[in-house]
Amino acid sequence: MKKLLTGLLVLGLVGGGAGWVLTAPKTLPSDTFAGIAGDAAKGEAVFWATGCASCHMAAEAKGEDQLKLPGGQRFETAFGTFLSPNISPDPAHGIGGWTLEQFANAIQKGVSPEGQHYYPALPYAAYQNMVPQDVADLYAFMQTLPAVETASLPHEVGFPYNIRRSLGGWKLLFLPSGWAVGGDLSEAEQRGRYIAEAMAHCGECHTPRNALGGQTRSAWLAGAPNPSGEGNIPNITPAKLTWSEDEIVEYLTSGFTPEFDSVGGHMSHVVENMARLPESDRQAVAAYLKKVSPVE
Incomplete structure (x- = not known):
C-alpha cells in the first residue's frame, strides 16, 4: 500500500508538473518585429x-x-x-x-x-x-x-x-491554426479572407461553439446563438446569405439590405467600421464570403 501511494504521488507530481508547463503562457518570438x-x-x-x-x-x-x-x-x-x-x-x-x-x-x-x-x-x-x-x-x-x-x-x-x-x-x-477557408483563392479573395478571418474576426460571432467555447470550424460562419442569450447571430455562408457580391458591398457600406431592412445591434458598429475602409476591401470581403463552404 505504501508503494502504491508513493507511486500515485509521484504520478500526480509528474502530471501536475507537465500540466503546469503545457498551460504556461506562450509569447511571440523575440525577433517578430525586428x-x-x-x-x-x-x-x-x-x-x-x-x-x-x-x-x-x-x-x-x-x-x-x-x-x-x-x-x-x-x-x-x-x-x-x-x-x-x-x-x-x-x-x-x-x-x-x-x-x-x-x-x-x-x-x-x-x-x-x-x-x-x-x-x-x-x-x-x-x-x-x-x-x-x-x-x-x-x-x-x-x-x-x-x-x-x-x-x-x-x-x-x-x-x-x-x-x-x-x-x-x-x-x-x-485555439485554431491557419485559415478556415483554404483552396485556390484570387488576390481579392485572399484579401477578403484576411479582413474577415483575421482583422474583423467575423468567425468570433458567426461561428457556433462547443460547450467550452471552442469554435466548431466545420460550421464556419454558419450562425450561432447570441452569447447574451437573446436571439441568434445569422448564418452568412452561401447556403443562407444569397445576396450578390454587389448587395453585400452595399450592406457593408450603408447598412441596408436588398430587402430594404437596415442593420441593427452590434452589427451596426461592424458596418460603420467597414464603411471607413476602401471599397476594394468591402468588395474583397464579399468575394471571400462566396468562397465559404455552404452550411445549411
Missing part, C-alpha cells in the same frame, strides 16, 4: 478593420468620442460577464506604458504584460493571423488617441472559469 516600424497613418485603417472601438469605447459613444477607449462595456456569456478594459494610451489605466511587443502578445497570443492568460473574449484567436506590419501600424495609431483616466473594471466570472491558468489548456484544445 526591422519593423509602425505607421500611424496606415494604422488607422487597421484600427477600424479590427473593430477596437466597437468594444472599448464608452457605450453609445458617437463621432470623435469613438476614439476614446475607456472600456466598461459589458458582454454577457454562459461563462460570466466580461467587461472591456481601458485600452487608451493612458499610462496608469490604459496601455500607454506597453511596448509594441507587449501589445502584440496581448492581441495575438492572449498574454498580458504580467504574463497571465487573457480570456478569449479578446479575439486573439483571429488576431493571431495578422501580419506583424499591421500590428505595428495599429499600435502606432493607438498611441495617438486620447488618454482616458478611467480604471478598468474586473470581469464578473466565477469558479472555475476564474482560474486563469486553465486558459492555457483551453488554448491547447481550441
Whole structure:
C-alpha cells in the first residue's frame, strides 16, 4: 500500500508538473518585429478593420468620442460577464506604458504584460493571423488617441472559469491554426479572407461553439446563438446569405439590405467600421464570403 501511494504521488507530481508547463503562457518570438516600424497613418485603417472601438469605447459613444477607449462595456456569456478594459494610451489605466511587443502578445497570443492568460473574449484567436506590419501600424495609431483616466473594471466570472491558468489548456484544445477557408483563392479573395478571418474576426460571432467555447470550424460562419442569450447571430455562408457580391458591398457600406431592412445591434458598429475602409476591401470581403463552404 505504501508503494502504491508513493507511486500515485509521484504520478500526480509528474502530471501536475507537465500540466503546469503545457498551460504556461506562450509569447511571440523575440525577433517578430525586428526591422519593423509602425505607421500611424496606415494604422488607422487597421484600427477600424479590427473593430477596437466597437468594444472599448464608452457605450453609445458617437463621432470623435469613438476614439476614446475607456472600456466598461459589458458582454454577457454562459461563462460570466466580461467587461472591456481601458485600452487608451493612458499610462496608469490604459496601455500607454506597453511596448509594441507587449501589445502584440496581448492581441495575438492572449498574454498580458504580467504574463497571465487573457480570456478569449479578446479575439486573439483571429488576431493571431495578422501580419506583424499591421500590428505595428495599429499600435502606432493607438498611441495617438486620447488618454482616458478611467480604471478598468474586473470581469464578473466565477469558479472555475476564474482560474486563469486553465486558459492555457483551453488554448491547447481550441485555439485554431491557419485559415478556415483554404483552396485556390484570387488576390481579392485572399484579401477578403484576411479582413474577415483575421482583422474583423467575423468567425468570433458567426461561428457556433462547443460547450467550452471552442469554435466548431466545420460550421464556419454558419450562425450561432447570441452569447447574451437573446436571439441568434445569422448564418452568412452561401447556403443562407444569397445576396450578390454587389448587395453585400452595399450592406457593408450603408447598412441596408436588398430587402430594404437596415442593420441593427452590434452589427451596426461592424458596418460603420467597414464603411471607413476602401471599397476594394468591402468588395474583397464579399468575394471571400462566396468562397465559404455552404452550411445549411
